[in-house]
Amino acid sequence: xxxxxxxxxxxxxxxxxxxxxxxxxxxxxxxxxxxxxxxxxxxxxxxxxxxxxxxxxxxxxxxxxxxxxxxxxxxxxxxxxxxxxxxxxxxxxxxxxxxxxxxxxxxxxxxxxxxxxxxxxxxxxxxxxxxxxxxxxxxxxxxxxxxxxxxxxxxxxxxxxxxxxxxxxxxxxxxxxxxxxxxxxxxxxxxxxxxxxxxxxxxxxxxxxxxxxxxxxxxxxxxxxx
Numbered sequence: 001x002x003x004x005x006x007x008x009x010x011x012x013x014x015x016x017x018x019x020x021x022x023x024x025x026x027x028x029x030x031x032x033x034x035x036x037x038x039x040x041x042x043x044x045x046x047x048x049x050x051x052x053x054x055x056x057x058x059x060x061x062x063x064x065x066x067x068x069x070x071x072x073x074x075x076x077x078x079x080x081x082x083x084x085x086x087x088x089x090x091x092x093x094x095x096x097x098x099x100x101x102x103x104x105x106x107x108x109x110x111x112x113x114x115x116x117x118x119x120x121x122x123x124x125x126x127x128x129x130x131x132x133x134x135x136x137x138x139x140x141x142x143x144x145x146x147x148x149x150x151x152x153x154x155x156x157x158x159x160x161x162x163x164x165x166x167x168x169x170x171x172x173x174x175x176x177x178x179x180x181x182x183x184x185x186x187x188x189x190x191x192x193x194x195x196x197x198x199x200x201x202x203x204x205x206x207x208x209x210x211x212x213x214x215x216x217x218x219x220x221x222x223x224x225x226x
C-alpha cells in the first residue's frame with residue numbers, strides 16, 4: 001500500500017504517513033508482514049485496552065486510525081511539566097495491559113508468562129488523544145511476565161539518550177529519574193530488577209541503539225545482577 005499524505009512521524013523501525021483525513025499508514029522498511037501486529041491490536045482492543053482502530057495490514061504496512069495528540073514524552077517535558085502525572089499514567093497502562101491473558105498464538109517473551117506484554121511500552125509509544133492515552137507500535141508484543149515489560153520500559157527510560165528537544169526543564173537527568181521513580185512506584189520493583197538482565201539482552205539485539213546506550217544498558221544489567 002502506498003502512502004497518500006505527508007510523513008507524520010519517523011521512528012527507529014518505520015515511518016507513519018497521513019492517509020486521508022482520519023487514517024495513518026505505518027510502513028516498515030524491511031517489508032515484513034504486520035498482520036500479526038494488527039491482530040494483537042484487535043485482541044487488546046477487544047479486552048478494553050486503548051489502541052488505535054486498525055483497518056488493515058499486509059507486507060510492510062499497517063493502516064490504522066490517525067490519533068490526534070502529542071506523544072507522552074513531549075507532554076511530560078513541556079510546561080507545566082506534569083512528570084509525575086504521566087509517569088503514573090504509564091504505570092497504569094502497564095497494569096491494565098498485564099491484566100489481559102495473552103492469546104495462545106503469541107510468542108513467549110524473554111521472561112515467559114501468560115500475560116499480554118508489549119515489550120516496548122514507554123513514553124514515545126503512548127499518544128495522548130481526546131479519548132485518553134492510546135498505545136502504539138505493537139511489533140514486539142508477546143506472552144510473558146509483567147516484570148519483564150516493566151523492566152524493559154525502565155531500561156529504556158534509564159539509558160536512552162535524551163533528545164535535545166526534550167526534558168526542557170533544569171536538570172534533564174533529574175526529570176528522567178523522577179519519571180522513572182514514579183513509574184516504578186506502582187510496580188513490583190524486586191521482580192523488575194530481576195528481569196533487567198533479560199530486558200537488556202533483548203534490547204541489545206536492536207541495532208538501532210547507539211554504542212553509548214548499549215554501554216549504559218550493560219552497566220545497568222551488571223548492577224541488577226550484583
